[in-house]
Amino acid sequence: MIRFLDLAAQYHELKTEIDLAVARVLESGQFIGGHEVTALEEEFAAYSGARHGVACNSGTSALHLALLAAGIQPGDEVITVPFTFYATVAAIGYVGATPVFVDIDPATFNIDPSKIEAAITSRTRAILLVHLYGQCADMDPILDIARRHKLVVIEDAAQAHGAEYRGRRAGSIGDIACFSFYPTKNLGAAGEGGMLTTNNLEYARTAALLRSWGEEQRQRYRPRLKGFNYRLPALQAAILRVKLPRLEHWIDARRAFAAEYDRLLQHASITRPHALAGGRHVYCLYTIRVADRDALQQGLEAAGIQSAVHYPLPIHLMPAYTDARYKAGDFPAAEECARTVLSLPMHSHLTLSQVEQVASEICALSSKKNHEPVVSRR
Numbered sequence: 001m002i003r004f005l006d007l008a009a010q011y012h013e014l015k016t017e018i019d020l021a022v023a024r025v026l027e028s029g030q031f032i033g034g035h036e037v038t039a040l041e042e043e044f045a046a047y048s049g050a051r052h053g054v055a056c057n058s059g060t061s062a063l064h065l066a067l068l069a070a071g072i073q074p075g076d077e078v079i080t081v082p083f084t085f086y087a088t089v090a091a092i093g094y095v096g097a098t099p100v101f102v103d104i105d106p107a108t109f110n111i112d113p114s115k116i117e118a119a120i121t122s123r124t125r126a127i128l129l130v131h132l133y134g135q136c137a138d139m140d141p142i143l144d145i146a147r148r149h150k151l152v153v154i155e156d157a158a159q160a161h162g163a164e165y166r167g168r169r170a171g172s173i174g175d176i177a178c179f180s181f182y183p184t185k186n187l188g189a190a191g192e193g194g195m196l197t198t199n200n201l202e203y204a205r206t207a208a209l210l211r212s213w214g215e216e217q218r219q220r221y222r223p224r225l226k227g228f229n230y231r232l233p234a235l236q237a238a239i240l241r242v243k244l245p246r247l248e249h250w251i252d253a254r255r256a257f258a259a260e261y262d263r264l265l266q267h268a269s270i271t272r273p274h275a276l277a278g279g280r281h282v283y284c285l286y287t288i289r290v291a292d293r294d295a296l297q298q299g300l301e302a303a304g305i306q307s308a309v310h311y312p313l314p315i316h317l318m319p320a321y322t323d324a325r326y327k328a329g330d331f332p333a334a335e336e337c338a339r340t341v342l343s344l345p346m347h348s349h350l351t352l353s354q355v356e357q358v359a360s361e362i363c364a365l366s367s368k369k370n371h372e373p374v375v376s377r378r
């Protein structure tokens with residue numbers, strides 16, 4: 001059996017240090033806030049090239065806090081993509097704003113910058129873009145559009161810790177960025193967790209207040225703002241601090257496995273993920289496209305190889321997110337990707353021989369059936 005993910009492997013690699021960190025927090029009695037959380041904020045912000053970090057209890061909370069800190073209000077419009085994990089879009093709803101979808105570039109799975117301006121209205125306040133699967137969106141044209149139209153740029157970097165775009169790191173390219181430490185992410189907690197990063201002190205202060213009931217740190221029960229209980233537990237911060245120094249090493253491993261998949265799959269009848277020149281894709285997911293996706297997934301499963309579909313429906317076609325403004329056919333690239341994407345086993349503790357087995361199975365299966373690539377690569 002080749003597993004899609006191996007979450008215990010990271011623990012085994014760092015067991016002694018993680019056990020010590022957990023014991024340290026338990027002995028301290030400081031379970032909420034305190035040194036572990038502020039140290040993680042500083043260390044992760046520095047890693048991402050940002051001045052400020054605000055730890056919180058999930059990537060979804062980070063998105064909610066980012067939109068609030070940026071002053072997004074009911075009636076405002078926020079441009080985003082229909083091909084993402086739905087937390088991106090849900091968070092826009094939490095502040096009462098309206099998501100406005102822009103289709104993706106099927107080669108990169110990220111927002112197509114050439115389609116953004118047509119979606120801007122007098123009510124547009126922000127662009128909430130996603131660095132999907134671990135690759136940064138094409139930021140320069142996006143930043144240019146945002147500057148010209150005075151829009152806030154929020155990065156959903158939930159899948160992109162350490163990803164780079166022309167020398168800049170995810171988390172410090174837009175105005176605010178949101179990370180998830182959900183266990184399956186490249187940097188994952190032993191539970192839920194998230195972080196907002198920004199170079200803007202005002203945004204960081206507002207997000208830090210809202211994260212903890214609107215209270216200043218030493219002024220309990222006198223909230224300055226109506227806030228939330230979105231705090232990151234100190235135990236999670238301590239575990240993440242042990243893992244963070246290993247992240248670069250784990251990213252290198254993922255990139256090496258991705259390069260091997262690329263090499264071994266170059267003649268298979270599938271479309272490989274396209275990494276933008278001048279960037280660093282961190283392969284939170286290695287996602288191919290294939291016309292007969294479900295048959296390939298079943299074939300892999302029969303051979304003992306796990307795979308996953310991220311995501312089988314674009315947001316505008318999800319019954320829970322139905323919106324009278326949108327219908328099937330409105331976002332052809334997102335819809336095509338939802339029909340054809342398949343994520344292959346990818347984690348920092350995979351082995352080259354497992355990558356070879358997966359690739360050879362895909363080559364065999366895709367030559368038996370005609371899994372023609374469906375959308376041409378750039």
Ligand SMILES: Cc1ncc(COP(=O)(O)O)c(C=O)c1O
Pocket residue numbers: 058059060061084085087088130156158159179180181182192193194
């Ligand atoms: C693109 C994206 N945005 C937001 C989130 C939400 O993060 P969390 O699960 O930590 O709330 C995720 C997590 O899966 C994600 O993949």
